[in-house]
Amino acid sequence: MSPRRRRTEEFTSYYGRPILKEPTWEALDIAGYIFAGGLAGASSILAAGAQHTGRPRLERAAKLTAITAISASVAALVHDLGRPERFLNMLRVAKPTSPMSVGSWILSVYGPLAGASAAADVLGIFPRAGKAAGIGAGIAGSAVATYTAVLVSDTAVPTWHDAHAVMPFVFAGSAAASAGGIGAALSPLAEAGPARRMAIGGAAVETAMSFAMERSGRLSAETFHQGRAGTLLRLSKALTVGGAVGIALGGRSSRAVSAVGGLAVAAGSALLRFGIFEAGRASTLDPKYVVVPQRERLAARQEEPAKADTMG
Amino acid sequence: MSVTSLGMPTVGVPRKGFFTDTSLCIGCKACEVACKEWNSVPADSNLELTGESFDNTSALGADTWRHVAFIEKQVPATDPGAHDGVKWLMSSDVCKHCTHAACLDVCPTGALFRTEPGTVVVQQDICNGCGYCVSACPYGVIDQRKDDGRAFKCTMCYDRLEVGEEPACAKACPTKSIQYGELDELRERADARLAELHERGEAGAQLYGRDPENGVGGDGAFFLLLDEPETYGLPPDPIVTTRDLPAMWKRAAGAAAGLLAGAALVFWGGRK
Ligand code: SF4
Ligand code: SF4
Numbered sequence: 001m002s003p004r005r006r007r008t009e010e011f012t013s014y015y016g017r018p019i020l021k022e023p024t025w026e027a028l029d030i031a032g033y034i035f036a037g038g039l040a041g042a043s044s045i046l047a048a049g050a051q052h053t054g055r056p057r058l059e060r061a062a063k064l065t066a067i068t069a070i071s072a073s074v075a076a077l078v079h080d081l082g083r084p085e086r087f088l089n090m091l092r093v094a095k096p097t098s099p100m101s102v103g104s105w106i107l108s109v110y111g112p113l114a115g116a117s118a119a120a121d122v123l124g125i126f127p128r129a130g131k132a133a134g135i136g137a138g139i140a141g142s143a144v145a146t147y148t149a150v151l152v153s154d155t156a157v158p159t160w161h162d163a164h165a166v167m168p169f170v171f172a173g174s175a176a177a178s179a180g181g182i183g184a185a186l187s188p189l190a191e192a193g194p195a196r197r198m199a200i201g202g203a204a205v206e207t208a209m210s211f212a213m214e215r216s217g218r219l220s221a222e223t224f225h226q227g228r229a230g231t232l233l234r235l236s237k238a239l240t241v242g243g244a245v246g247i248a249l250g251g252r253s254s255r256a257v258s259a260v261g262g263l264a265v266a267a268g269s270a271l272l273r274f275g276i277f278e279a280g281r282a283s284t285l286d287p288k289y290v291v292v293p294q295r296e297r298l299a300a301r302q303e304e305p306a307k308a309d310t311m312g
Numbered sequence: 313m314s315v316t317s318l319g320m321p322t323v324g325v326p327r328k329g330f331f332t333d334t335s336l337c338i339g340c341k342a343c344e345v346a347c348k349e350w351n352s353v354p355a356d357s358n359l360e361l362t363g364e365s366f367d368n369t370s371a372l373g374a375d376t377w378r379h380v381a382f383i384e385k386q387v388p389a390t391d392p393g394a395h396d397g398v399k400w401l402m403s404s405d406v407c408k409h410c411t412h413a414a415c416l417d418v419c420p421t422g423a424l425f426r427t428e429p430g431t432v433v434v435q436q437d438i439c440n441g442c443g444y445c446v447s448a449c450p451y452g453v454i455d456q457r458k459d460d461g462r463a464f465k466c467t468m469c470y471d472r473l474e475v476g477e478e479p480a481c482a483k484a485c486p487t488k489s490i491q492y493g494e495l496d497e498l499r500e501r502a503d504a505r506l507a508e509l510h511e512r513g514e515a516g517a518q519l520y521g522r523d524p525e526n527g528v529g530g531d532g533a534f535f536l537l538l539d540e541p542e543t544y545g546l547p548p549d550p551i552v553t554t555r556d557l558p559a560m561w562k563r564a565a566g567a568a569a570g571l572l573a574g575a576a577l578v579f580w581g582g583r584k
Contacts, residue, residue, distance in 0.1 A: 014381060014545030015364045017371060020452040024443035045572060049579040082461040086440035093422040097318065097554055100444050101420035138575075142568035149567070150560045154418060154553050155447040161553055164560050168567035176571060180578075197578035205574075284447075291542045294549040 013287040020156055020284040023277075029080035031277040034148045035270045036073035037107075038175030039182065040066045041145030042202070044114055046183050048138030049194055051131055058195060059134075061186035062179070063118040066137065070114055070144070074107065099151040106147055110140035145175035152280065158220035158290060159283035160276070163213045170209040170276075174269040176202030177240060181265035184247060184258045192258060196251045199265045203244035207237060210272060220289045223279040232275035240268030318416050319426030327430035328473065330482065330533035331498040332404055333505060334544075335517065336489035339366065339382055339402035346484035347378045350469060354457075371545070372405055374457040377466040378481050379405045381544050403544050404481070404490060407432070407453045407466035408521055409532030412552040415445035415454050415465075423463075430495070431468040431532055439463055450528065450550035468533075495532060502536055514538060520546060527551030 013019065023030075047062035078084050090104040114137040120130020149171040153164035160167070180198030187195060214224040214233070223229055243264030250257035283289045320327075347353065356375050362368050365382040372379045383401040387394045409431045416424040416432050423439035426432060434445075434454075441461035445454050454465040469479035477483075482492035491498060502519055509517040516539050521531030527550050541548050 012540065012543050014383070014543065015367075015370075017545055018452065019542075019545060019547050021373075021446045021449065021455050023447045024456040025447075042571065042575075045575045049575055053579050080443075081441050083441075086461075089421040089423070089438055089440040090442075092438065093420075095420060095422065097417040097557065098420045098444070099557075099560075100418065100442060104420060139572070142571045143564075145571060146564045146568045150557070150564045153560055154557055155444075156414065156450040156452075156550075156553050157447050161556075164556055165563055168560075168564040169570070172567040172571045176574060194575075194578045198575065201574055201578060287542070287545075290547050294547055295542075298549045 013291060017287065018285050019287045019290045020158075022284050023155075023157065023281055025080060025277075027274055027277050027281075029076045031273040032270075033073045033076040033080070034152070034171070034277075035178070035273040036069040036076065037148055038145045038171060038269070038273075039178045039266070040069035040073060040114065041110070041141035041143070042175040042179030042198075043069065043183065044110075044117075044134070044137040044141035044144075045176075046179050046195060046198060047117070048134050050191070051134050053194075055187075055191040055194070058183060058187040058191040060121055062183050062195075063114070063121050063134070065179070065182050065186065066114045066141070067118040070107075070111055074111065099147060099154050103147050103151055106140065106143045110137060110144050113137040113140055146172050152276070155280075157280040157284055158293070159223045160280040162216065162218045162220045163276075166209055166213045166216075167276075170206060170213055170272070173202050173205030173207075173209050174272050177206050177244075178202070178266040178269035181243065181247075181262035181269070183262070184251060185260075185262035185266075189252070189255055189258060192251075195262070196247050196258065199262055200244045200248055203240045203265050203268070206269065206272065207240055210237075219293055220283045223282040223289070224275070227278070227282060229275045229279035229282055232271050232278060236268045236271035236275055238268070239264045239271065243268060318413070320411065320430060325428045325430075327495045327532065328468070328493065329409065329430075329495040329498055329531075330406060330468070330479070331491045331493075331502050331536070332406070332533065333489050333491065333502070333536045334401070334403040335505075335509060335514070335536060335538055336487040337380070337402040337404055338487055338489075339380055339400075340486065341380050342484040342486060343378045343404050343481035343490055344369065344376070344380055346480040347466070350472070350480035351377065351467070353377060353464075372407070372453050372455075372465075374455040374464040377406065377464075381405060383539075383543060385539065385543070401539055401543065403535065403537065404485075405544065405546070406481070406533050407468075408451055408528065408534075409466075409468060410552065411524065411529030411532065412555070413528070414448040414450060414552045414554055417552070417554040417557075418444045418448040420444060427468075427470060427473075429468075429473055431470070431473075433467045433470050434463055434465065436462060436464075448553055450547060450552065498534075502534065505536060509536075516540075527555075 043062045043066040050059035095101040113133045117134035149167035152160045183195030184192045243261045246261035367382045381403045385399045387399045389397045413432045439462040478492040482490045521534035524530035
């Protein structure tokens, strides 16, 4: 029996069809974009810290990670649009009501700064301008890593919109975890201390915040536990927690442990983005996530007027 | 409030809209066909029989700007409108041309804009196919044409309106189920019609999207329904997503600051 013919007792809908449209975004493009953006942004912060505290190898590793990741993320975005020249239309206007417009402008500030600081570092030219660009990239990087939470939450997709209050913290933690993890994997033990701490701290925040998000008690939070999203998110937690514990126990003495742990944490961060993406998609496919909460809201409002009247 | 009603004209041309009175709809699909013809909307990919009563179009989409729903509802045989325990509900759905239009708010290119008569239209030469509007619309109206990448939906026949004509669907509708006109006047007409139906014992009759205080600030295309909205595939209480946008930006700023502070901490903690 095709799912569209299914009818449930609690509510009616038009042949059980979805009410909302499924996101048109490809998981690999958009979840990948969000992961890479978080990795880049937080890596620039890590690089700025390394540059400030005299850790040249960590600094270089983080700057190269940032520029690689942001290039990949822009490539993913352009690929999602289908035709590269279409990206230019993004820069036609600046619209504060559109997180995608705001994001495009954030990226066009951040990208050149990240590129300039990496280039100056690798080529050994314009050291002072390079350092200034590094600081700028770190600050802009904090916006790159978090605006994507607003990007997905500012939609009618039930799971994403319902999570809008915690999503930025989930994304910030996850960005830190991935940048710390990659930084720990790519730099020598002696310099990698802050990267390891960033990976562990980020993993802790990511895990705590995503637990809060997945257990919000809202109907749409169900989608975090089911199907593909559920599998991805469970795997994400195992990698993130496992990697962080590994780094905490053996990361200081063994480069191999530090590298494997760091990569695991970063992989956990990536899977988290794909899991959130899939959960959102699932919540658009079943009209239950639209109808049931909206019905409840209507019912609550019908009880409200009595109260509102007496309160003036 | 202003962030969610981009470009709504406050003076000058009165706002135009659709009032779809589903109690008059006979399911002839003249509106669907007229819309396709006038706007040169391509055929939906395959001609498929869905088995969903007489409905083979199924939903609004990039290539379906008007959609006639057919509902065969099982009701007690005593119901005044019932025939053999089945009651027919038909309704022609369309883009709501919301006062607070989420699609318009989130469009990063400015391709979606508000016209002089207050409707919401996509400028096809500017749309870059980002798909943001598709996920933002709380009614699931606008969609992407897969082979083209860009987003399409009802324009309320922008070109006809400009020359003082009514939209093709309203013109083609033989029963005046679809009415086009000044929104204020349509609302009065709808109120009178609702009262009439209630008097006749149609207890389920209700106006949908008429109230300017609702979650999208009122629809520029609103409906008289004979049953609950979800029966027709409409969300019972949609809200424009950008209503929460200021709160979201605040949270994101907090998270960004937290990220910077956390990074300061990991370096400060271990300065050699
Ligand atoms: S119904 Fe959807 S597509 Fe139409 S104006 Fe409202 S938000 Fe936009
Ligand atoms: S798909 Fe086109 S109309 Fe929709 S938000 Fe993107 S640019 Fe705007």
